[in-house]
Amino acid sequence: xxxxxxxxxxxxxxxxxxxxxxxxxxxxxxxxxxxxxxxxxxxxxxxxxxxxxxxxxxxxxxxxxxxxxxxxxxxxxxxxxxxxxxxxxxxxxxxxxxxxxxxxxxxxxxxxxxxxxxxxxxx
Amino acid sequence: xxxxxxxxxxxxxxxxxxxxxxxxxxxxxxxxxxxxxxxxxxxxxxxxxxxxxxxxxxxxxxxxxxxxxxxxxxxxxxxxxxxxxxxxxxxxxxxxxxxxxxxxxxxxxxxxxxxxxxxxxxxxxxxxxxxxxxxxxxxxxxxxxxxxxxxxxxxxxxxxxxxxxxxxxxxxxxxxxxxxxxxxxxxxxxxxxxxxxxxxxxxxxxxxxxxxxxxxxxxxxxxxxxxxxxxxxxxxxxxxxxxxxxxxxxxxxxxxxxxxxxxxxxxxxxxxxxxxxxxxxxxxxxxxxxxxxxxxxxxxxxxxxxxxxxxxxxxxxxxx
Numbered sequence: 001x002x003x004x005x006x007x008x009x010x011x012x013x014x015x016x017x018x019x020x021x022x023x024x025x026x027x028x029x030x031x032x033x034x035x036x037x038x039x040x041x042x043x044x045x046x047x048x049x050x051x052x053x054x055x056x057x058x059x060x061x062x063x064x065x066x067x068x069x070x071x072x073x074x075x076x077x078x079x080x081x082x083x084x085x086x087x088x089x090x091x092x093x094x095x096x097x098x099x100x101x102x103x104x105x106x107x108x109x110x111x112x113x114x115x116x117x118x119x120x121x122x123x
Numbered sequence: 124x125x126x127x128x129x130x131x132x133x134x135x136x137x138x139x140x141x142x143x144x145x146x147x148x149x150x151x152x153x154x155x156x157x158x159x160x161x162x163x164x165x166x167x168x169x170x171x172x173x174x175x176x177x178x179x180x181x182x183x184x185x186x187x188x189x190x191x192x193x194x195x196x197x198x199x200x201x202x203x204x205x206x207x208x209x210x211x212x213x214x215x216x217x218x219x220x221x222x223x224x225x226x227x228x229x230x231x232x233x234x235x236x237x238x239x240x241x242x243x244x245x246x247x248x249x250x251x252x253x254x255x256x257x258x259x260x261x262x263x264x265x266x267x268x269x270x271x272x273x274x275x276x277x278x279x280x281x282x283x284x285x286x287x288x289x290x291x292x293x294x295x296x297x298x299x300x301x302x303x304x305x306x307x308x309x310x311x312x313x314x315x316x317x318x319x320x321x322x323x324x325x326x327x328x329x330x331x332x333x334x335x336x337x338x339x340x341x342x343x344x345x346x347x348x349x350x351x352x353x354x355x356x357x358x359x360x361x362x363x364x365x366x367x368x369x370x371x372x373x374x375x376x377x378x379x380x381x382x383x384x385x386x387x388x389x390x391x392x393x394x395x396x397x398x399x400x401x402x403x404x405x406x407x408x409x410x411x412x413x414x415x416x417x418x419x420x421x422x423x424x425x426x427x428x429x430x431x432x433x434x435x436x437x438x439x440x441x442x443x
Contacts, residue, residue, distance in 0.1 A: 048405035049347070071197040071408050073233060073263070079305045087233060087263040090197065107305035110259045111406075113348035115306050 041065060041095075044116065046074050046088070049108075051116035059123035060101055067093040074114065079105040183290040186214060186221040186251075187335070189372030190392035192260065193242040194232035199408035203232070203394035208245050210393045215249065222289065224251050227372035227390060228258030228300070228337030230275075235264075239274055257283055258337040258373060259300040268301065284315050286322050293326055295319065297336040299351045309338030309351035309373075316353060320360050328363045335370040341380060341387050344400035349374050358385065374406075 042062055045052045047069040058064065066076045068088040076085040076094055082104065085094035098104065098120040108114035188210060195203040214224070226246070231238035246253060255275040262268035272283055279285040282298040297319070299309035311319075323332075334340070340357060342350030351357075361367045367385040375397035380387040396409040403409070 049407065050405070070405070071199065073260070086265075089233060105305060109303055110263075111348050112303040112305055112307045113346065 043067065045069055046108075046114075049074075049111055049114055051106075051114060054115075055117040055119070057119040057121060058098060060099055060120050061097065061123055062120070063095050063097040064118055065093050065095040067091065073110065074108045075110055076106055077109045079107060084109075183292075184219060184221045185289075186224045187227060187370050187390050188214075188224060188393060189227040189337075189390040190229040190258065190375055190394055191226070191242055191246075192229055192232040192392065192394035193245075194235060194238035195394050195408075197395075197408060199395035199410045204241055204245065207242070207393045208248075211245055211248050214251075221251060224249055224253045225294075225296075225335050225370065226253060226255045227335050227370060228256050229260040229372065229392075229394075230255065230258070232260055232394075233263055234261055234270060236270070239270065243274070254287070254294070254296060254335075255283075256296045256298055256336055257300055259303070262300060280318060281312075281315055284318065292331045292333055293323075295322065295332065295334045297334060297340075297357065299336045299338045299340070299354070304352070307352050308342070308345065308348050309336075309340075309354070311336075311351060311353050311357055316356050316360070319357055323360055323364075326364075329365055331366040331368075332361060332364045333368045333370065334361065337371065338373045339371040339378075339387065339389055340369050341382075343374060343378060343389070344406075347400060347406045349400065349406070361385065 040061065040063055042056060042058055042064050044056070044064060044066045046066055049070065049072075051066070056064075066085065066088070068074050068090060071090055073087045073089045075087055076083070076096075078084065083096045083106070085096075087110075088094055098118060101120050101122055104118045104120065106116050106118065191207045192203045193207060200206060214221075224246075230242045257268065257271045257275070261271045264270040268282060272279070276283045279296075282301040284296055284298045286293060286295045288294070297311060297315065299311050301310070302312060303310050326332075334357075336351070338351055339349055340351045340354035342354075344350070358367075358369075362383070365384055369385060369387045371387070371389045372392070374389050375392035375395065376389065376399065377391055378387075378389045396411065397406050398409050400406075
C-alpha cells in the first residue's frame with residue numbers, strides 16, 4: 001500500500017549498504033550519515049517509532065520517501081514547516097523532493113520525540 | 124490510607140511496579156469515579172459492576188473512558204469498535220448510574236468521519252452526558268482538528284479546552300495534543316495556561332478540582348514522549364487547592380502518582396494495550412496471545428481507593 005514510491009525496497013537496500021567512501025567532506029562529521037549515491041530517491045523507514053536512517057545526507061534534487069512500518073500512524077513534518085505529510089497509516093508512504101541546500105530537521109507531529117534530519121548538499 | 128491484602132509495594136516514586144506488569148496485559152473498560160468528602164476515588168468497571176448498589180445516599184459519580192481508537196484494526200485488536208461496544212455495555216450494567224462520562228481522547232484512530240460517526244453511535248448508547256478532550260489521533264483531519272471541534276467542541280475555547288462545575292467539584296478539560304514541538308512532549312501552550320489561571324482565580328482553595336487531558340500532565344516516560352512539556356506550569360496554578368485529581372489517557376495502561384495534594388491517574392484504553400516503559404523498543408500496540416484479550420479484560424481490574432492519605436493503586440485480578 002505504498003502510495004508514492006514503488007522503488008522503495010530496492011532503494012532501502014541501497015541505503016542500508018551505504019557508501020560512506022563517497023560522502024562529501026561537509027558531511028564527514030555528521031553521524032550517522034548515508035548518501036543517496038547519485039540516484040534520485042532515498043528511502044527512510046519508520047519502524048518502532050524511529051526514523052531510519054535518522055540522519056542522512058542527500059544531493060539537491062533527491063526525493064526522500066518515508067514509509068511507515070508501524071501499527072500506529074505517524075507523520076513527517078519539517079520543523080520549519082517547509083514540508084508536511086498527511087497522516088501515514090501502516091505501510092503508507094510520503095515523498096518530498098529536496099531542491100534547496102540546507103539542513104532540514106523533521107519530526108512526527110503525533111509523537112514529537114521522533115526526530116530526523118535530512119542534509120541537502122550541492123549535487 | 125486503606126490497604127488491601129494484595130496491596131502492591133510502591134516504589135519511591137509511588138508507582139506500583141507489580142501492578143504495572145499485571146496491567147500491561149491490559150483490559151480496558153472504564154473507570155468509575157466517586158466523590159466523597161472532596162476526594163475522588165475510582166473503581167475498575169468490572170469491580171464496580173460486581174458491587175452491590177449502596178443502600179445509603181448515592182455518591183456523586185462520574186466515569187472516565189479513554190483511547191477508544193475507533194477504526195483501529197491491527198493485530199493487537201482487530202476490532203476496536205467491538206471492545207468499545209463491550210465497554211459501553213458494562214457501563215450500562217452499572218448498579219449506580221454515573222452522572223456523566225469523561226472521554227480523555229483518541230476517540231478515533233485516524234480522525235475519519237466514519238470513525239467519529241461509529242464512536243458517536245456507540246457512545247450514545249451510554250445514555251449519559253459526555254465530556255471530551257481530544258487526543259492526537261482526533262486531530263488528523265485536513266483541518267487539523269476542525270472536525271473534532273465541530274463535533275465535540277461546542278462551548279469550548281481554543282483547541283477545545285473548557286471547565287464546568289458539578290456538585291461542588293470544578294472540572295477542567297485541557298488540550299495538550301496541539302502544536303507539538305520536535306523532540307518534545309505534550310504541550311498546553313501559553314494561551315491555555317493563561318486561561319487556566321483565570322479560570323481558577325475565583326475559586327476557594329477548598330474546591331475539589333478534577334483536571335482531565337489526553338497526554339499525562341506529568342512525565343511518565345520522556346523517551347516515549349509520555350508527558351507534557353509545560354504541565355508543571357499548569358500544575359503550579361493548582362497548588363493551592365486541597366484536592367486535585369488529574370485524569371489522563373494516551374498510555375493505554377493504569378499508572379498513578381501522588382504528589383502533595385495532587386493525584387495523577389491514567390486510564391486504560393478500550394482498544395489495545397501499550398507496553399510498560401522500558402519493556403519494549405517502542406510504545407507501539409502490544410499484541411497479547413490470541414484469546415487473551417477478553418480474558419485479560421476480566422482480570423486486570425484496578426481499584427483506586429481513597430482514604431485520609433494518598434490514593435493507592437490495587438491490582439485485583441478477577442480470575443484465579
